Structure formats: structure tokens, C-alpha cells
Amino acid sequence: MTTAFRGTLLYFTDDPLSSGKSAEGGDAVHHIQDGLLLVGEGGFIERVGEYSELIGELPFGVEVVDHSGKILMPGFVDCHIHYPQTEMIAAYGTQLLDWLETHTFPVESKFKDYDYGVKIAERFCTELLRNGTTTALVFGSVHPESVDAFFTVAQQRKLRMIAGKVMMDRHAPDTVLDTAETSYTESKALIEKWHGKDRLDYAVTPRFAPTSTPEQLQLAGRLLEEFPGVYLHTHLSENKDEIAWVKQLFPDSEHYLDVYDQAGLLGKRSVFAHGIHLCDDECQRMADSDSVVAHCPSSNLFLGSGLFDLQKMDDYGIRVGIGSDVGGGSSFSAFDSLADAYKIQQLRDVNLDPFRALYLATLGGAKALSLDDRIGSFKPGMEADFIVLDPKATDFLAFRTQHCKSLKELLFVLNTLGDDRVVNATYILGELAHTTDMIVDAEQASEGAY
Known part of the structure; x- marks a missing residue:
């Protein structure tokens, strides 16, 4: 054998x-x-x-x-990627908030159709394997059918994957919205169906603070309490306009991360994509809670979001993995992500060692996802x-x-x-x-x- x-x-x-x-x-x-x-x-x-x-x-x-x-x-480990955005990769001309309205939400509305989700999931998994990515932390769409489709394909291919249904109950078109209650019940059903089955795990997935009401975020926290082994996957401090919007929507929070903290969303299996503009208090809280940042260099450049401070994360002892962030990122290739990561650090007067870069894309990614006892x-x-x-x-x-x-x-x-x-x-x-x-x-x- x-x-x-x-x-x-x-x-x-x-x-x-x-x-x-x-x-x-x-x-x-x-x-x-x-x-x-x-x-x-x-x-x-x-x-x-x-x-x-x-x-x-x-x-x-x-x-x-x-x-x-x-x-x-x-194999490479991708710590942040959106499978419903496969068909809109390299969409032109806008930064984050406009990009979501113009390109992302219309595409994601198609994923209520299970068969369509299977079709895109097949293409998505093929692209991952073609580029050497063997494990990924994956966004679905708001529709539970999108997660059923993705996990079905991943299971057939014997892949180790983590994914979840987006929770999003405001500030988006009706075709991609749920409610606080349906996001909880649908996510719970998907956890019970898929989490821990073969090589699959579930991630509770509020899109980001502006598209979730406080009630929905609290229910996301309840899911983490009820199912301690699941992941939390969302976005954090990607874009300065986004951060300003969060401040308006959540005036009682000290900062962006505190919005999630008040809902009980920080922890060892909590992965926050981007984290470009974190203040010292946020970094300290990330470190204290053992939460994770998924650095998405290609997406950060493509959407003009900013230059990630890897040295600051190291100074605070925050776990970091690499994410392609397709479709904000313009390539499935970990090599493209590492090339862009190097250039970003050069602009911060830091040299990213090639051994360290490959570590972040393999065992470092596995550690970020608490899977280093199995892969990496x-x-x-x-x-x-x-x-x-x-x-x-x-x-x-x-x-x-x-x-x-x-x-x-x-x-x-x-x-x-x-x-x-x-x-x-x-x-x-x-x-x-x-x-x-x-x-x-x-x-x-x-x-x-x-």
C-alpha cells in the first residue's frame, strides 16, 4: 500500500x-x-x-x-478566497465598496441555483489544484445552496476545505440578503450537515460588519458557542472608506475589531481577511485572542486598499496566512500572491525572505487555520x-x-x-x-x- x-x-x-x-x-x-x-x-x-x-x-x-x-x-494553503467570484475575477475599475455593488453582488445572486454552484465549484477546485493549492478557507454566497454545491464537489475530490454561507442582512440588494434569524438557522443546518464530514469544516461567515446588523453578529457569536470547533471567517480593515462606514454604523465600538469582539467573534479559529489598517489596540486584542489575519497582497494592490504591515503583525505575535482573495485578487496562483507580498513589503522598506514567504503559503497557512497537525x-x-x-x-x-x-x-x-x-x-x-x-x-x- x-x-x-x-x-x-x-x-x-x-x-x-x-x-x-x-x-x-x-x-x-x-x-x-x-x-x-x-x-x-x-x-x-x-x-x-x-x-x-x-x-x-x-x-x-x-x-x-x-x-x-x-x-x-x-500543497499551498489559501487562507481567504471567494468561490462565487470565480467568474468575475479581474473586474475593472473600482475600489472595494463600489466593486461590491457593481460586480460582486450581481454575480453572487446566481448561486441560489445549486446546479450553477456545482458548475462553478468544479471550475474553482480545478483552478486551485492546477495552481497547487490543496486547502482553502472559502466564502460561499448568502445562499445555503452555494455551500452545499461547494462541499459536494470538494468531498468528491477528497479535498481538505473550510467554507461557509455568507451572513448578510443589510446594505445589499435583496437577491443577496438573508435575515438575522434565517442566517442563523441556515448556518446551523449547514454546520450539522457538513462540519467534520470527511475533510470538510465549516466557517461562520458574516461578510463584513457593514452588511450585518448587530443582531446578526450576535447570532454568529451564538453559533461559535454552540459549535466550538467551527471557524469564523470575515473581513477586517481592508479599505479606509469601509473603516469610516463601520465607525458610523457602530458608534459604540472602540474600533472596527471591537464590533466583532462585542459579538464574541474573536478566537483561535477566527480568521480576519486583510487587516491592513489596524491600530495598536486592535493588534494587541488580535494577539491576546489568538485570532488570525489573512494577508491578501494581490487583492490589496488590485483594489488599491493599502500596504499590509507584516512586521507589525510579527511584533505582536499575530498568526498570518496568505490569501489570494479571488475575485478581488486577480490570480489563483500562490506565486502571484507571494510576488505581490514581496513588493508590498519592499514599499515598507522590508525584505520578505523567500523561505519565509513559502512558509507562510504552506505550514504558516496551516498554522493559521489550526491544521498544522494534519497538513503543511x-x-x-x-x-x-x-x-x-x-x-x-x-x-x-x-x-x-x-x-x-x-x-x-x-x-x-x-x-x-x-x-x-x-x-x-x-x-x-x-x-x-x-x-x-x-x-x-x-x-x-x-x-x-x-
């Missing part, structure tokens, strides 16, 4: 930010130039090590899948969701990477120039879910289709 995968192995066991050491004292960055990854029954990692040391210990008949010359890494690294017992990266995926990449003098330089080039073409293969629980290799059957070859 064991399958062995050969290639260059790269994974993390901790954040390489400080000393480069893990909490246990070993190296946080693990790099094996010619390694072997053993995946056993059920798609769990059995062993990892040097090819020369492990190959002689393999039982007779074990298949060895040879990815020599390529890099095997844990190559420790024995973890789920074998991993990707195969080809540094020579294009003629130009082959030209550029041949001049790299160190692993760090190679990874920075991939982080900066990489895209979906670099992802040669994606494996889910040790099973091939995507490959760029051309596979032609005998009939096609005989007909000259190749």
Missing part, C-alpha cells in the same frame, strides 16, 4: 523568521536534494529522508514515482497533500534558474516569476489530482493526435 515519491524535498517544521530553528531546536527549513517521500495507506506520510538511505529499505513491489529534478513541497509539512502521520514544482517549466525559467547560485536564490526566482505552469503535479492524499504532463493513450497516438 506504500508509494514512494523521489525528488528534491522542501518543507518547514516552524517559522524560519528568527533563528531558523524550530521550537524543538532543529532546523525550521528542511531541504533534501535527492529525497524520498513515502506515502502509505489512506494517504498519510510514512517516512521522509535521503533517497540513498531509504531506497534499500523499501519492500518488494513498492512503486517509485520519479520526480527527479523537481521540487516536492506541501512532511512529518510522518500527516496527510500527503503535496505538489511537484518544475524550475524549468518554461524556456525562460530554465534559462534563469540555471544561473541561481543557491537554494534561496532559486526559491526567490520561483516566488517572483512562477505561475501555474511551475506546478507540474498536485497530489491529494498521495493520489494524483493534477498534472501538466501530457498523457496520450494508444488510440490517440495511433491516430496522430500527439
Whole structure:
């Protein structure tokens, strides 16, 4: 039942930010130039090590899948993305609030149709896998049918996914509104149906404070109390006009985060997308509550929202993951997100180390979602969701990477120039879910289709 995968192995066991050491004292960055990854029954990692040391210990008949010359890494983790916005990615011309009215709400109104949701969910999951993303924290639409559709597709593909129905009872068209009570009852039914089923988890999902009444936010907090294992997923301090609007709508709150805090929405499994314009008090409260920020660099640039202060989050000890924020973000590719993250930090006079960037997109994302005991690294017992990266995926990449003098330089080039073409293969629980290799059957070859 064991399958062995050969290639260059790269994974993390901790954040390489400080000393480069893990909490246990070993190296946080693990790099094996010619390694072997053993995946056993059920798609769990059995062993990892040097090819020369492990190959002689393999039982007779074990298949060895040879990815020599390529890099095997844990799959990317996307900490904030909207699957109903797949069809409107790269919508032109406005900042956040106008963008929602002009582009987002009309598209999301279609997701009352379950079959339509399945169609888009299929495309969405295919794009994730094509780009090497194996786990994501996903917004649905306000319609419970959208979540049923998404989870159905994710379950069929054996994906580890977290998603939820949007809760939104004001300041939007009727086609994308619920009520405080229906948002509670529909979310509760979806939690009971899907949370913890196979590799799926539920996130209570108020869109953001301006589109929820205080009553709805309180009911979101009640759901977190009634179902302690679920997530909270929403937006926070993305846009300065948004922040001003929140201040008008919630005059009794000290700041934006306090709106959520008063409703009991902060905690270890609470993920707040963006967090660009947080004050010191908000940062301290985020840290004290062990809440999470999903940094969405591509979206922040595309919508002109601002420059995320990663150093400030580090100073406060706030967990951070990377999110593509499709469709505000303009790409499913984690490489595009990491390239934009680097540029944002450059504008803040900070260099984002390529090892740290890849950590944030893999184990860091898993830690942000409290899933680092299951995904994000190559420790024995973890789920074998991993990707195969080809540094020579294009003629130009082959030209550029041949001049790299160190692993760090190679990874920075991939982080900066990489895209979906670099992802040669994606494996889910040790099973091939995507490959760029051309596979032609005998009939096609005989007909000259190749």
C-alpha cells in the first residue's frame, strides 16, 4: 500500500523568521536534494529522508514515482478566497465598496441555483489544484445552496476545505440578503450537515460588519458557542472608506475589531481577511485572542486598499496566512500572491525572505487555520497533500534558474516569476489530482493526435 515519491524535498517544521530553528531546536527549513517521500495507506506520510538511505529499505513491489529534478513541497494553503467570484475575477475599475455593488453582488445572486454552484465549484477546485493549492478557507454566497454545491464537489475530490454561507442582512440588494434569524438557522443546518464530514469544516461567515446588523453578529457569536470547533471567517480593515462606514454604523465600538469582539467573534479559529489598517489596540486584542489575519497582497494592490504591515503583525505575535482573495485578487496562483507580498513589503522598506514567504503559503497557512497537525509539512502521520514544482517549466525559467547560485536564490526566482505552469503535479492524499504532463493513450497516438 506504500508509494514512494523521489525528488528534491522542501518543507518547514516552524517559522524560519528568527533563528531558523524550530521550537524543538532543529532546523525550521528542511531541504533534501535527492529525497524520498513515502506515502502509505489512506494517504498519510510514512517516512521522509535521503533517497540513498531509504531506497534499500523499501519492500518488494513498492512503486517509485520519479520526480527527479523537481521540487516536492506541501500543497499551498489559501487562507481567504471567494468561490462565487470565480467568474468575475479581474473586474475593472473600482475600489472595494463600489466593486461590491457593481460586480460582486450581481454575480453572487446566481448561486441560489445549486446546479450553477456545482458548475462553478468544479471550475474553482480545478483552478486551485492546477495552481497547487490543496486547502482553502472559502466564502460561499448568502445562499445555503452555494455551500452545499461547494462541499459536494470538494468531498468528491477528497479535498481538505473550510467554507461557509455568507451572513448578510443589510446594505445589499435583496437577491443577496438573508435575515438575522434565517442566517442563523441556515448556518446551523449547514454546520450539522457538513462540519467534520470527511475533510470538510465549516466557517461562520458574516461578510463584513457593514452588511450585518448587530443582531446578526450576535447570532454568529451564538453559533461559535454552540459549535466550538467551527471557524469564523470575515473581513477586517481592508479599505479606509469601509473603516469610516463601520465607525458610523457602530458608534459604540472602540474600533472596527471591537464590533466583532462585542459579538464574541474573536478566537483561535477566527480568521480576519486583510487587516491592513489596524491600530495598536486592535493588534494587541488580535494577539491576546489568538485570532488570525489573512494577508491578501494581490487583492490589496488590485483594489488599491493599502500596504499590509507584516512586521507589525510579527511584533505582536499575530498568526498570518496568505490569501489570494479571488475575485478581488486577480490570480489563483500562490506565486502571484507571494510576488505581490514581496513588493508590498519592499514599499515598507522590508525584505520578505523567500523561505519565509513559502512558509507562510504552506505550514504558516496551516498554522493559521489550526491544521498544522494534519497538513503543511512532511512529518510522518500527516496527510500527503503535496505538489511537484518544475524550475524549468518554461524556456525562460530554465534559462534563469540555471544561473541561481543557491537554494534561496532559486526559491526567490520561483516566488517572483512562477505561475501555474511551475506546478507540474498536485497530489491529494498521495493520489494524483493534477498534472501538466501530457498523457496520450494508444488510440490517440495511433491516430496522430500527439
